[in-house]
Amino acid sequence: MEKILSVKNLTKKFKRVAVNNISFDVEKGNVYGLLGPNGSGKSTTFGMLLSTINPTSGDWFWFGKKGTDSETLKKIGAIIEQPNFYPYLSAEVNLKIVAEIKDTPYSRIEEVLKIVGLYERRKDTFKTYSLGMKQRLAIASAMLNNPEVLILDEPTNGLDPEGIIQIRDIITNIAKQGITIIIASHLLDEIEKICSHVIVLKEGTAIFSGRVDEMTSNKGYFELKADNNNQLLTALEELNWFSSVKLEGDFIKAHISDKVSVSASNLNQKLVEKGIFLSHLNKKKQSLETQFLELVKNTNNHA
Template identity: 75%
Template sequence: MEKILEVKNLTKRFKQIAVNNISFDVEKGNVYGLLGPNGSGKSTTFGMLLSTINPTSGSWKWFGKDGTDTDTLKRIGAIIEQPNFYPYLSAEKNLEIVATIKGAPNSRIDKVLETVNLLARKKDAFSTYSLGMKQRLAIASALLANPEVLILDEPTNGLDPEGIIQIRDIINSIAKSGTTIIVASHLLDEIEKICSHVIVLKHGTAIYSGSVDAMSNTKGFFELRSDDKTLLISALNGLNLFSSVKEKDQIVIAQISEDISASELNKKLFEKGVFLSHLTKKKESLETQFLELVKQSNS
């Protein structure tokens, strides 16, 4: 895969270390999450990558070129602050001003408003917009120049559940068009729903960088139920495919050590006289994996 961004040993010290020697790559066409609590260095990292904050040390490349120059910025759409538009002007007029600044054609305005589901409200003043609509208009402005990369810093911050879902759907829609997206968030659930890859920050240090699926070394687990629970547990232990077999709330949970499909497991249990009324294969949630990573980084 083509690397859009390569970050090497990036560090920023203010009075204290805000970002500590982080390295990660971003490959074209994926959605990356920069995950960490407030104060973990997410916004500072974005600031350095967009050349609004000078790094203490380290380097990065956008599109194979060192640093972030004017030409590079034209290929990036970013929202790293609260939406800032003229309150008395309509969405359309505000985007016309942004288009002039960015050198983007006005013909893009309806397209980006449609992308963020605001086309029907384009004549309405910005001051009449809800917080979620203002955030969606900010995304539209970032898309005006048809960027190759979209950077969003806490795009769902302060939104109600409906607003969060709308932003999530928009991000997924933009990603399907092939745009590379980097999203900073402290919300594990949101990162899990929209991102293929994640960089986990803790106190400015990257404790994980890679695919969401690969965050955990485990192969997942099965949830099973049978009328003969004793026979089920005995059969599972006899297969030597599981690191542990436990009972929880009338469900048997088998932690996978040797990967096997649900249909294959069902067949093997049937051959042992076990008839299942429930069988589901699952992966650990991102929250479980995140907590395990934090625990490992503390040890």
């Protein structure tokens, strides 16, 4: 895969270390999530990659070229801060002003307004827009110069559930056009639903970088129930297939060990052989949230 961006040992120190020696690659046509709580260094990382913040040390390469020059910026669409439009002008006129600044033809305006679902409201003034519509107009503005890369910093921040779904759908549709997207978010759910890859930041340090499905590729766990849960608990522990087996309410959770591969039918058969008949058996995956908390907990333990 073609590398769009390569980050090498990027560090930024203010009074404290905001970004600590992070390295990752972004490949063309994927959706990357920069995931971490507020204050984890996401916005500072974006600032450096767009040359609005000077790094303390480290390098990055856009399209194989070191740093971020004006030519590179023409290939990038970015929303880093709150959308800044003229409140008394229409969406269409606001985009004409942006098009002038970006030296982009007006013909793109209709196209981008349709991408974000605002074409019918193009004549309405910006001040009449809801927060979600304002955010969608910002995405339209970032798409005006037909970028190869779209950078979005917390694109669903403050939006209601409907607004979040609309933004998510827009991002997914833009990604289908082959545009590489990098999203900063503190919302695990957002990253899990939108992104193919994730870089997890904690206090400026990258504690995971890889595919989202790799992060959630744990073997998962079984949720089980039998008439005699104590007998079932003992049988599961004797199998040595599980890293942990514990009773939670009416159900037993048996987390599958990384060293084994086991299906629900295999497990059921084994238990029947032991004279245990299940009234409930469900194989589940740990959510990205559980994985993320495990990851953060592990780095705390090693600190």
